[in-house]
Amino acid sequence: MSFLNDSPTSETNTRDRILAAAVKVFSNKGYHDTRVDEIVEESDTSKGAVYFHFPSKQRIFLAIVEEFTGLLEKKLLEAIEHEPDGVRRVNAALQIGLETFGKYRSIAKIFLVQAIGLGQTFEEKRLEILARFAAIIKSYLDQAVSEGDIPPLDTEVAAYAWIGAINEVVIRWVHTGQPEPERVLPTLRTVLLRSIGVSEDHIHELEQEAAR
Amino acid sequence: MSFLNDSPTSETNTRDRILAAAVKVFSNKGYHDTRVDEIVEESDTSKGAVYFHFPSKQRIFLAIVEEFTGLLEKKLLEAIEHEPDGVRRVNAALQIGLETFGKYRSIAKIFLVQAIGLGQTFEEKRLEILARFAAIIKSYLDQAVSEGDIPPLDTEVAAYAWIGAINEVVIRWVHTGQPEPERVLPTLRTVLLRSIGVSEDHIHELEQEAAR
DNA sequence: ACGAGTAGACCGACTGGTCAGTCTGTTATC
DNA sequence: GATAACAGACTGACCAGTCGGTCTACTCGT
Numbered sequence A, B: 001m002s003f004l005n006d007s008p009t010s011e012t013n014t015r016d017r018i019l020a021a022a023v024k025v026f027s028n029k030g031y032h033d034t035r036v037d038e039i040v041e042e043s044d045t046s047k048g049a050v051y052f053h054f055p056s057k058q059r060i061f062l063a064i065v066e067e068f069t070g071l072l073e074k075k076l077l078e079a080i081e082h083e084p085d086g087v088r089r090v091n092a093a094l095q096i097g098l099e100t101f102g103k104y105r106s107i108a109k110i111f112l113v114q115a116i117g118l119g120q121t122f123e124e125k126r127l128e129i130l131a132r133f134a135a136i137i138k139s140y141l142d143q144a145v146s147e148g149d150i151p152p153l154d155t156e157v158a159a160y161a162w163i164g165a166i167n168e169v170v171i172r173w174v175h176t177g178q179p180e181p182e183r184v185l186p187t188l189r190t191v192l193l194r195s196i197g198v199s200e201d202h203i204h205e206l207e208q209e210a211a212r
Numbered sequence C: 001a002c003g004a005g006t007a008g009a010c011c012g013a014c015t016g017g018t019c020a021g022t023c024t025g026t027t028a029t030c
Numbered sequence D: 001g002a003t004a005a006c007a008g009a010c011t012g013a014c015c016a017g018t019c020g021g022t023c024t025a026c027t028c029g030t
Helices: A014-029 A036-043 A047-053 A057-081 A086-103 A105-114 A120-146 A155-176 A181-195 A200-211 B014-029 B036-043 B047-053 B057-081 B086-103 B105-114 B120-146 B155-176 B181-195 B200-211
Strands: none
Touching: A014 A036, A014 A047, A014 A057, A014 A105, A036 A047, A057 A086, A057 A105, A057 A120, A086 A105, A086 A120, A086 A155, A086 A181, A086 A200, A105 A155, A120 A155, A120 B155, A155 A181, A155 B120, A155 B155, A155 B181, A181 A200, A181 B155, A181 B181, B014 B036, B014 B047, B014 B057, B014 B105, B036 B047, B057 B086, B057 B105, B057 B120, B086 B105, B086 B120, B086 B155, B086 B181, B086 B200, B105 B155, B120 B155, B155 B181, B181 B200
């Protein structure tokens, strides 16, 4: 199901072929510089097929963002529910988030880069999506605070700061390939956990666990 | 000099009237949804005037970004040179950065939001600009490390994480007006200084200084 | 002191290329 | 023979950029 699976361009159904092609083109050229005809060509279908499955170019883009968002959210929640306490949940979320972005690099680029600055409609969508993720993070930060693992703080601002930090580092990587995820993860974990006041001992503990 | 001064739409020269108008329209509608004719109308000039002063729509946009970047960089360096040690410099940079974004809200929106996802040219420009700021931050993080004020860490990743965190929080504010800068600054300061391992005592000290 | 010449700054009607989306088919399957 | 799933030629709106023209201000020779 969905264009998010492993099969690259094989004998999948038309809708998914179109989406896979759209991901490729959008991630390379951005929304506005992508011609629908390029998606048509890349997907080896036809304009008719594209407009049979999607009412507009915009909706193709939104479909990609939404399916990926759904997947990411599902993975995050799955990863989180196996963890006992707030700090560990926050840590798990970070890990699975980076992992998922790493796995779907092109889509990550669409999600984090191309989806910005596209005018009203997209803007609101983006805010809504980020708000959802921020809410997830915030809730576990709150949990960690109430469990006494970290000192009280403005968890909303902290949640957005986290998202921003992750965004920027991933964007950088997506663009330049530069700091590879393996190098990034440890630093980011340390930096982010420190930022909310998790004790150094606790951080070391989590690092040990991650290393096994 | 420049459209960045206080006069809103008065008797400034044509070039600056055009830039001021462009800021207004770009920040509201984004690059692609902005028609050159809208800038013409808003600036109370003419298409001829616009294309007399700028060779293309793109260059108008770049002119805004560049002038603002220049201002921001200048302010940052100014603020920094009066501070003695690395941690204090990093702190000063954060403060002046937020302040400047706060003062030029529309331009901040253009700079942080509308400038993303616009295709090759802009993309590279953005990367270059951010790299410049990241380098500034990194150098003072490195200084703080070598002064022994903070433990060693991957300062490059940390610098980008900082930029991302600030970005996201400011973007949120620019969009929704939500967490006001006054509320954001203390949290962000604490969170960011903690993230690089500045001791709680040292953070409190800086907070005291800021409060006077 | 004055008209002619020149150039910089500006005006705005027009154009020409570009695409998103449409529409009239065609093919396969039930 | 009906319907879903396509194919691809075509169109029409939209808009960045152009281009001939105007309007000062300034210079300079007489």
